[in-house]
Amino acid sequence: MPAVANPAVDTPSVQATQAAVDDILAELFARLGDRQDQLLPMLHGLQDSAGYIPPDRVPAIAAHFNLSRAEVHGVITFYHYFRTEPPPRCVVQVCRAEACQSMGSDSLLEHAERTLGCGLHGRSADGAFGLEPVYCLGQCASAPALTINEAVFARVSPARFDALMAAAMPREAV
Amino acid sequence: MTTRIYVPCDSAALAVGADEVAALIAAEAARRGLDIAVVRNGTRGLLWLETLVEVETPQGRTGFGPVDAADVPGLFDAGWASGHPLALGLVEEIPYLARQQRLTFARIGITEPRSLADYLAHDGYRGLRNALALAPAEIVATVTASGLRGRGGAAFPTGIKWNTVLKAPGTEKYIVCNADEGDSGTFADRIIMESDPFVLVEGMTIAGIAVGATRGYIYVRSEYPHAIARLEGAIAVARHHGYLGADVLGSGRAFELEVRKGAGAYICGEETALLESVEGKRGIVRAKPPLPALAGLFGKPTVINNVLSLATVPVILDKGAAYYQDYGMGRSRGTLPVQLAGNIKQGGLIELAFGVTLREILYGYGGGSASGRPIKAVQVGGPLGAYLPESQWDTPLDYEAFAALWAVLGHGGIVVHDDRADMAKLARYAMEFCAIESCGKCTPCRIGSTRGVEVIDKIRTGAQPVQQIHLLRDLCDTMLNGSLCAMGGMTPYPVLSALNHFPQDFGQPDTSRHAA
Ligand SMILES: Cc1cc2nc3c(=O)[nH]c(=O)nc-3n(C[C@H](O)[C@H](O)[C@H](O)COP(=O)(O)O)c2cc1C
Ligand code: SF4
Ligand code: FES
Numbered sequence: 187m188p189a190v191a192n193p194a195v196d197t198p199s200v201q202a203t204q205a206a207v208d209d210i211l212a213e214l215f216a217r218l219g220d221r222q223d224q225l226l227p228m229l230h231g232l233q234d235s236a237g238y239i240p241p242d243r244v245p246a247i248a249a250h251f252n253l254s255r256a257e258v259h260g261v262i263t264f265y266h267y268f269r270t271e272p273p274p275r276c277v278v279q280v281c282r283a284e285a286c287q288s289m290g291s292d293s294l295l296e297h298a299e300r301t302l303g304c305g306l307h308g309r310s311a312d313g314a315f316g317l318e319p320v321y322c323l324g325q326c327a328s329a330p331a332l333t334i335n336e337a338v339f340a341r342v343s344p345a346r347f348d349a350l351m352a353a354a355m356p357r358e359a360v
Numbered sequence: 361m362t363t364r365i366y367v368p369c370d371s372a373a374l375a376v377g378a379d380e381v382a383a384l385i386a387a388e389a390a391r392r393g394l395d396i397a398v399v400r401n402g403t404r405g406l407l408w409l410e411t412l413v414e415v416e417t418p419q420g421r422t423g424f425g426p427v428d429a430a431d432v433p434g435l436f437d438a439g440w441a442s443g444h445p446l447a448l449g450l451v452e453e454i455p456y457l458a459r460q461q462r463l464t465f466a467r468i469g470i471t472e473p474r475s476l477a478d479y480l481a482h483d484g485y486r487g488l489r490n491a492l493a494l495a496p497a498e499i500v501a502t503v504t505a506s507g508l509r510g511r512g513g514a515a516f517p518t519g520i521k522w523n524t525v526l527k528a529p530g531t532e533k534y535i536v537c538n539a540d541e542g543d544s545g546t547f548a549d550r551i552i553m554e555s556d557p558f559v560l561v562e563g564m565t566i567a568g569i570a571v572g573a574t575r576g577y578i579y580v581r582s583e584y585p586h587a588i589a590r591l592e593g594a595i596a597v598a599r600h601h602g603y604l605g606a607d608v609l610g611s612g613r614a615f616e617l618e619v620r621k622g623a624g625a626y627i628c629g630e631e632t633a634l635l636e637s638v639e640g641k642r643g644i645v646r647a648k649p650p651l652p653a654l655a656g657l658f659g660k661p662t663v664i665n666n667v668l669s670l671a672t673v674p675v676i677l678d679k680g681a682a683y684y685q686d687y688g689m690g691r692s693r694g695t696l697p698v699q700l701a702g703n704i705k706q707g708g709l710i711e712l713a714f715g716v717t718l719r720e721i722l723y724g725y726g727g728g729s730a731s732g733r734p735i736k737a738v739q740v741g742g743p744l745g746a747y748l749p750e751s752q753w754d755t756p757l758d759y760e761a762f763a764a765l766w767a768v769l770g771h772g773g774i775v776v777h778d779d780r781a782d783m784a785k786l787a788r789y790a791m792e793f794c795a796i797e798s799c800g801k802c803t804p805c806r807i808g809s810t811r812g813v814e815v816i817d818k819i820r821t822g823a824q825p826v827q828q829i830h831l832l833r834d835l836c837d838t839m840l841n842g843s844l845c846a847m848g849g850m851t852p853y854p855v856l857s858a859l860n861h862f863p864q865d866f867g868q869p870d871t872s873r874h875a876a
Contacts, residue, residue, distance in 0.1 A: 225640035226637065261640070264643060265622075266625060268624075283743070284775045285775045288778070288781065322545075322546075323583050324372075324547040324584060325547070326544055326545045327408065327547065327699070327704075328375060328376060329702065338374065
């Protein structure tokens with residue numbers, strides 16, 4: 187399998203400084219307005235730019251939308267996609283749904299766990315890789331499938347997994 | 361003369377390296393001084409052949425696949441000739457494709473998803489033009505007469521739903537497209553959005569004109585970033601050319617469209633949970649009534665339809681209700697986009713009139729299992745659908761025929777498992793999935809699914825199997841009858857069908873074979 191073509195893989199997850207987070211928030215508040223139906227676009231915007239939703243910004247978000255902190259916290263925690271901690275540089279999501287199971291995603295996951303040295307929801311010892319479940323990527327006819335920093339890969343054999351990992355972390359992986 | 365070479369840009373092709381193939385073809389052509397234009401089309405839906413490269417010839421487009429980047433120089437050396445081992449002949453003549461009846465998917469794989477001109481050149485926006493010449497009630501009557509039923513799962517007649525919204529009082533109404541597509545084994549919505557996004561935009565515009573709604577939302581799951589990008593592109597282009605906006609095609613009618621991104625919650629595919637999510641809340645299911653058609657998004661009358669339902673409206677308005685309703689059987693009219701996935705040799709999208717049997721799909725199209733081993737069980741209709749054993753594969757794809765088997769067609773997703781599948785493990789997975797994805801509003805689903813996992817664990821370790829199986833059936837009964845929505849109400853479908861048809865996997869004597 188040749189090198190990875192998708193540039194998304196080479197882009198490390200973004201992590202913004204405190205001051206940058208404030209700028210991001212201010213921009214989002216101004217652009218999206220304060221109607222509650224903009225809460226999800228707002229959370230997406232924040233996570234896309236800052237890498238995660240810092241819990242200490244929940245009060246500001248709640249105040250902006252005239253909601254209670256509990257309401258905003260409730261929304262953030264309801265959705266699997268939102269994260270409240272900085273992500274590792276490289277997030278690997280392995281599809282756990284039925285079609286991928288039928289094509290050996292269990293053993294692919296075991297291989298990923300062994301290679302990265304962590305379990306599902308865990309992180310590699312150096313903190314660079316995180317392993318997460320996902321329930322279907324719409325690649326069910328080309329199973330098993332996974333994502334690396336949101337870039338989708340299908341028909342992933344253990345050998346292809348190793349090649350993708352090597353390409354995703356050219357400097358760290360020695 | 362420039363030769364056009366097509367390389368799909370659907371995410372299934374990208375996921376196996378299509379971008380690299382496209383780049384290499386361009387580079388090789390340049391190196392060899394050949395006059396070649398690389399066109400990024402959508403997918404044909406023959407997913408086992410991705411990356412499926414097509415070369416334009418005087419006879420038509422000839423295909424090569426599955427092409428890996430490493431194959432590209434050799435394909436040039438061979439002059440892209442029919443003798444190459446990857447050659448497939450004329451793509452339109454590949455039996456898998458030639459035998460389909462493509463109405464909703466008529467354009468996919470043929471056109472460039474980003475190009476409005478290409479869309480228009482292939483009959484795009486004819487449906488909307490016809491609709492604009494009709495009174496709203498006439499548009500709704502056409503959709504009703506077509507027999508189209510919602511493709512998202514519940515199979516409710518689309519025209520009747522639209523009629524309720526049309527007749528509902530008030531001027532503020534909404535069209536919401538359910539593009540959450542969370543079921544394992546389904547990808548037809550994704551293919552529409554990535555490979556023919558304008559057809560969904562057109563269908564929603566027609567819906568808006570039909571019921572008097574001026575605003576629409578497409579709720580797309582966060583797992584589909586590529587689909588979101590394609591839709592946003594199509595919406596911008598449509599708006600720029602007057603197909604959306606304050607004055608759609610100079611008709612004096614307004615329609616605006618916006619994409620909303622989900623956030624990884626399966627339950628947000630349920631229509632009322634989806635509305636809550638668009639409103640910026642947790643995706644908790646609402647009790648019905650009131651129906652969303654009367655009090656939906658922001659409390660206003662709302663049409664909420666699946667991607668396929670809305671994407672089928674343009675062809676109905678273009679070719680007429682009779683044309684569409686001539687396909688199908690019984691009360692299942694038109695075509696069903698079947699998605700064939702899992703352990704299958706030839707997985708992909710197959711659009712056919714209702715009535716074809718499951719066996720024909722599995723062997724006539726799918727070519728049997730990918731592993732070459734016997735197929736054991738087939739789950740139809742997503743994670744909440746029943747597992748069907750071989751004795752049921754002669755069932756025609758038809759909503760009522762499936763209901764008679766205590767099974768569902770759902771969104772048309774078919775997931776194949778070979779003889780190595782452990783059905784008790786899959787039943788456990790169904791319960792676990794429900795526990796992870798339950799919205800938490802009602803006890804049978806929220807607690808029942810967690811207890812269900814524990815009970816199946818006991819059965820699998822052989823502890824008190826008879827009592828535990830009795831308990832499992834009891835629990836399923838409570839979930840079936842006591843849940844507010846189909847998440848808890850249908851999780852018993854995969855669980856009980858696995859138990860009933862494959863008792864040996866639960867440590868029980870196998871009675872099914874002798875009984876049959
Ligand atoms: C748990 C659950 C998940 C659902 N997921 C989807 C989905 O992903 N896409 C969809 O169109 N409908 C889904 N539905 C069905 C919707 O509630 C609704 O029936 C459908 O969107 C209506 O559109 P239609 O009439 O065009 O089918 C789901 C239902 C339930 C109970
Ligand atoms: S059945 Fe489950 S998902 Fe549906 S309303 Fe009840 S708790 Fe929520
Ligand atoms: S089941 Fe894994 S991509 Fe659909």
